[in-house]
Amino acid sequence: MIASIFIAKLRKYQNGFALLSLLFLSAGLYTGLVVSPPDYYQGEVVRIMYIHVPFAEAAMAAYTVLFAGSLWYLWKREPVIDNMCHAAAGIGILFTSVALITGSIWAKPTWNTWWTWDPRLVSFAILLLILIGYLMLRSFLDDPEKEARYSAVLVIIGFVDLPIVHFSVEWWRTLHQPLSISTRGVSIASSMLYPLSFMSIGLYLLLAYLIMVRTQMLYLEHLLEAKQGRLLSEVHSS
Amino acid sequence: MNFFKVIRWMVWKDLVSEIRNRENISSMFFFAFAVILIFSFSFSMDARSSRELMPGIIWVAFGFTGIIGLGKSFLPEVQNDCMEYLQMAPVSKGAIYLGKFAGNVLFLLAVEIILFPLFILFFNLDVLDKLPMVLLIFLLATIGLSALGTLFSALTVQIRAREVMFPILLLPLAVPVFIGAVESTRGALNGDPLALYGHWLELLAIFDMIFMIVAFWLFEFILDE
Numbered sequence: 001m002i003a004s005i006f007i008a009k010l011r012k013y014q015n016g017f018a019l020l021s022l023l024f025l026s027a028g029l030y031t032g033l034v035v036s037p038p039d040y041y042q043g044e045v046v047r048i049m050y051i052h053v054p055f056a057e058a059a060m061a062a063y064t065v066l067f068a069g070s071l072w073y074l075w076k077r078e079p080v081i082d083n084m085c086h087a088a089a090g091i092g093i094l095f096t097s098v099a100l101i102t103g104s105i106w107a108k109p110t111w112n113t114w115w116t117w118d119p120r121l122v123s124f125a126i127l128l129l130i131l132i133g134y135l136m137l138r139s140f141l142d143d144p145e146k147e148a149r150y151s152a153v154l155v156i157i158g159f160v161d162l163p164i165v166h167f168s169v170e171w172w173r174t175l176h177q178p179l180s181i182s183t184r185g186v187s188i189a190s191s192m193l194y195p196l197s198f199m200s201i202g203l204y205l206l207l208a209y210l211i212m213v214r215t216q217m218l219y220l221e222h223l224l225e226a227k228q229g230r231l232l233s234e235v236h237s238s
Numbered sequence: 239m240n241f242f243k244v245i246r247w248m249v250w251k252d253l254v255s256e257i258r259n260r261e262n263i264s265s266m267f268f269f270a271f272a273v274i275l276i277f278s279f280s281f282s283m284d285a286r287s288s289r290e291l292m293p294g295i296i297w298v299a300f301g302f303t304g305i306i307g308l309g310k311s312f313l314p315e316v317q318n319d320c321m322e323y324l325q326m327a328p329v330s331k332g333a334i335y336l337g338k339f340a341g342n343v344l345f346l347l348a349v350e351i352i353l354f355p356l357f358i359l360f361f362n363l364d365v366l367d368k369l370p371m372v373l374l375i376f377l378l379a380t381i382g383l384s385a386l387g388t389l390f391s392a393l394t395v396q397i398r399a400r401e402v403m404f405p406i407l408l409l410p411l412a413v414p415v416f417i418g419a420v421e422s423t424r425g426a427l428n429g430d431p432l433a434l435y436g437h438w439l440e441l442l443a444i445f446d447m448i449f450m451i452v453a454f455w456l457f458e459f460i461l462d463e
Contacts, residue, residue, distance in 0.1 A: 074459055122413075129410040136406065140397040150393050153456045154407065157389070160452050161411045168414040168441055172421065 003080035007219055010212045017209040024202030028054075032195030039192075046192070048106040054199040056099040056124070058207045062092035063127060065211065067159040070152035080219055082148035085155070087214035089134050091207065096128045119170040126165050130158040144222065244329045248337020249344070255314065256345065262307055266349045270303040271356065278360045288361055293423035296357060297416055300376075301383070301409075303353075304346055308387030309404040311342050312395040321396070325461050335388065335457035339450070342384040343377075350376050363427065371426040378442040379419035385449040386411055392460045418442040 032050035039046035069085040072078070103121065104114045115121065134151055141147035256262055277295050281287070315321045324334055354372070357363060365372060387408055394403045418441040425435025 126410045126413060129406075133403075133407045133410070137393070137397070137403060140399050140403060149459055149462070153389075153393065153459055156456060157386070157411060157449075157452060160448060161414070164414045164441075164445060164448070168417045171437065171441070172417050 002078060003219065006080050007216055010216055014209055014212040017205050017212065021202050021205035021209055024198050024205060028195050028198030028200075028202050031198060036191045036195055042110055045106060045109050048102055049192075050195045050199050052099060052102040052106055053196060054203040055095050055102065057200055058203040059092055059095035059099050059124070059127070061204060062088050062095055062207055062211075063131075063159070063162075066092060066155050070155040073148055073152050074156075077145075079144070079148065079222065080215070082144075082152070083218040083222065084211065084215045085148075085152065086138065086218050087211045089131050089151075089155075091210045091214060093128065093131045093135070095203075095207065096124060096131060100124055100128065117169065117173055119166045119173065122169045123162055123166045127158075127162060130154070130162075134158075241330055241333050244333035245337040245340060248334060249341045252338070252341035253344070256341075262310060263345055263349055266303045266307040266345070267352060269306050270299050270349065270353050273299045273302060274353070274356055274360060283361065285362075288363075289424075289428060292357075292361060292363065292427060293420045295361075296423060297379075297420050299353070300346075300350055300379075300419075301412070301416060303349060304380075304383045304387060305405045305408065307346055307349070308342055308384060308391055308408070309394070309401065311338060311388060311391045316395050331458040331461045332454045334461065335392075335454055338392075339384055339388045339453075342388050343380055346380045346384060347376060350380065365427060368426050368429060371432075372423065375419060375422045375426060375439065375442070378439060378446060379415055381446040382415040382418075382442055382449065383408075383412060385446060385453050386415075389453040389457060389460070392457065414441065414445050418445065 028050065032047055036047075038044045066085050066088040069081050069088060073081045073085060100121075103124075107116070108114055134154055137154060138147050138151050141150060274295075277299070281291060281295075283291060312321070315324060327334075351373075354376075358365060390404055390407045394400050394407065397403060418438045422435050422438035422442065425432075425438070
């Protein structure tokens with residue numbers, strides 16, 4: 001019964017999330033691309049940041065949802081929570097890829113390289129690999145209950161591992177090569193702060209909306225599968 | 239049965255079956271031997287570049303060997319339908335994990351110790367006085383690899399495409415082990431003072447502890463039916 005209440009709640013609120021997200025994203029894009037001035041050092045390239053940073057934040061939020069959902073699933077064994085995890089992982093891959101690609105495009109003119117062994121870059125690459133491994137693991141398991149349980153275990157291991165990856169790369173880098181990159185900006189000007197926070201809020205809302213829609217889709221798919229299975233077994237037994 | 243007795247029996251059972259058929263250790267050994275041969279063909283090294291590349295070569299070889307060995311560690315249980323019995327056994331699931339894990343550490347460490355003289359032979363290393371430190375690094379890194387590997391082996395053993403999924407899951411998560419192992423091996427082989435690379439040993443030890451605890455706890459959910 002919890003599942004149907006949960007799904008009904010999602011259906012009730014999803015349009016609100018979509019509308020608000022649309023509002024914030026258009027405000028963010030307008031202030032970011034039109035109103036705000038080009039950066040003193042980076043020029044027009046800085047505008048990629050208004051896409052890149054919010055996507056990276058939202059990708060981490062997606063993994064946090066995935067982690068919390070996995071703990072919840074292992075505790076309560078509620079299939080609809082597993083559907084939510086499945087949804088969050090797929091959308092997490094999308095957001096992580098966008099963050100990595102926009103980061104690369106920004107890094108080329110700014111740092112003059114597509115890729116560098118920066119702790120944040122490596123952690124995001126590992127995050128992407130974990131999420132892809134997660135979906136692959138799911139696709140290879142046939143029993144839905146086992147699929148949910150095993151993939152939840154993987155998510156928890158990955159969540160514990162990511163900070164260690166981050167620290168080990170940080171150590172490794174600081175010992176091996178001088179820091180060629182200083183973190184950007186001393187403090188952020190308010191003309192940059194507005195588009196950044198609008199985009200951030202907008203993408204968090206978009207993330208929530210996408211997870212809500214995808215969760216319902218996966219829930220219905222599983223329901224359909226179960227009903228088809230029941231129909232088939234009825235045909236066979238009669 | 240009490241906790242430590244379960245661990246002891248698991249290790250003893252794996253050791254006996256390994257001694258009888260010698261499948262796991264010999265396949266790991268000959269695979270790693272082939273890898274070392276390929277490496278010695280691929281790089282023609284003088285003393286200086288050998289110092290640069292050696293730690294990486296050692297840990298690529300050991301990492302792949304570990305994948306071969308660890309990935310199969312639950313396979314005999316599935317082939318003989320023993321998985322169900324392990325699930326039904328009225329003992330702590332964590333003890334089953336620790337038993338399997340201890341067996342894996344023993345096998346992998348044994349292979350590494352047999353292989354290391356081959357590195358000395360092929361790459362002309364001068365290491366005799368540094369052996370204790372190198373062995374300590376091998377032990378710490380092997381514990382870290384096995385802690386993750388044993389859990390993922392149980393996770394992937396019953397699925398299709400087991401051989402592909404195991405390294406895909408293990409390798410990204412084992413990044414800290416590889417960085418720590420390579421850097422500390424480099425320090426040890428160069429004969430640096432411990433203060434210069436000691437923090438990498440700490441990283442390995444911390445990784446080992448965290449993942450032994452997390453995997454010990456999560457293993458219950460894998461064997462749970």
